[in-house]
Amino acid sequence: MEGVTGAVYRRAHHAYFPGIDKYFMPFITPTANGRLTPRQKRDVAAEANAGVPAVPQLLTRSAPDFIWAANALAEMGYPEVNLNLGCPSGTVTAKGKGAGFLAHPDELDRFFDAVFSACRAAVSVKTRLGVRDPAEFDRLLAVYNRYPIAELTIHPRVRVDFYRGGVREAAFAAALPQCRMPVCYNGDVVSEAVAAAVGARYPAVRAVMIGRGLVGDPSLVTRLRGGPRADKTVLEAFHNTLYERYCAAFGDRRIAMLRMKEVWFYHLNLFADSEKYGKRLRKAAGPDDFLAAAAAVFRDLPLREQVEPGWFR
Ligand SMILES: Cc1cc2nc3c(=O)[nH]c(=O)nc-3n(C[C@H](O)[C@H](O)[C@H](O)COP(=O)(O)O)c2cc1C
Known part of the structure; x- marks a missing residue:
């Protein structure tokens, strides 16, 4: 989570509350000059993430920018890089990035075509169901299914929902059997009971991503893994x-x-x-x-x- 779960948070969290498989980093926007900024370097630096299974996330609609950044991160030792197609913020979507990219499935298709022929890291994707209407997901998934996406994290809201209102369970349930790649569920998991309900409802889902619920309750995943509740x-x-x-x-x-x-x-x-x-x-x-x-x-x-x-x- 941008502004919350930077390298300092991740390291301290992982030391106190073990059990998490992957920490997705707050997104970084690769610049057109082919270099990470000093601030971006500080967050992805190997020393800053020592012992933490961290996955860098990129926010861009430019395939060349994604490719140079993903390959630079692969060289630093990151086996996986995530693409952010979920950020709903107006400043991001106005530039056609984050959830704004979901309005352009043909361009997204060309983007993946270029990315998957040139990236040396595994590429995973974080997506919403669409911009305005969950029905948009059919077209988007047809694109995703054409590429070897390592894992597709679905936040079952559309861009105009931001983070409000209930998660769109029916649309997620309808989409899940059509997904050819491993799917991770994300949205409003705040307790063991909710995590168990997701597991029971969607046996095909192999992973959950937890954001706000984990910052709220830092030992949640440790408990899901059979570890102790933090006092x-x-x-x-x-x-x-x-x-x-x-x-x-x-x-x-x-x-x-x-x-x-x-x-x-x-x-x-x-x-x-x-x-x-x-x-x-x-x-x-x-x-x-x-x-x-x-x-x-x-x-x-x-x-x-x-x-x-x-x-x-
Ligand atoms: C303050 C804030 C910052 C966020 N930053 C990111 C981000 O950088 N990358 C990302 O993929 N999602 C980001 N998200 C979205 C969360 O990862 C997550 O998808 C969303 O909060 C819903 O899941 P949750 O109910 O488990 O929090 C952010 C959310 C919030 C509230």
């Missing part, structure tokens, strides 16, 4: 490690605090009776206020069995 002591240790590493990475406690506030937007939903505490966290003007507000959450609030997603409201 408040572990969650607080993870929190403080993250904050300290952000301070070191940014060299600025205030920026570290702002990054932590993004994490709290999801994580606070794991605590009951959090309204006043959430206000205090959001209003914290400086790092000292912020740390005191965070410590109060861990000290005072009961932990829920599972996250109650405020982000659906």
Whole structure:
């Protein structure tokens, strides 16, 4: 998740909460000059991802740009590179990228034709069902099915849904048997019960991708894998490690605090009776206020069995 799960988050998360097969990185947009920017390099650098099964993600509609970047990442040791066809943001789709690319299936076909003849990494794809109407997916899947896509992650919403409203289960269920590649399900998995329901409903689905639910409840996947539930002591240790590493990475406690506030937007939903505490966290003007507000959450609030997603409201 852009702005949330960068290299610092991934490393700390993987150390505290093992069990995840792949961490898809926030997207990077390859430039036309054939070089990663210093900021992009910092996130994909081997040292920054040591021991973490990370998959870089590219956001582009240009096959040459995808190819140079994917091959550069393959040379750095990444066996898989993911294409983002899901981002619904207006600034991205206006340029025909992310979910905006879904409006151009013929161009997408030509894009894949070029990409799959020149890429040295396995290419996986993250997609939505379409731009406006899930019926668009038939045409898109006909394109996807022509190429050796390593894994197709489907977020069963359309671009105009952004992240709102229910996941379009009926359209996903109809599309799944037509998919020739391994499919990963993504969307609104926030608990063991939801993950189990996805597994039961779609036996052909071999993987789930979890975004907001995992930032909210960082031990969710560890539990799905039979590991322990994190108690408040572990969650607080993870929190403080993250904050300290952000301070070191940014060299600025205030920026570290702002990054932590993004994490709290999801994580606070794991605590009951959090309204006043959430206000205090959001209003914290400086790092000292912020740390005191965070410590109060861990000290005072009961932990829920599972996250109650405020982000659906
Ligand atoms: C703040 C934010 C940033 C995101 N950044 C990315 C991204 O860089 N790449 C991507 O594939 N999806 C991104 N997503 C989408 C999530 O990966 C995921 O598809 C979406 O949140 C639905 O799944 P969830 O309900 O498990 O969160 C982002 C979502 C949010 C809310």
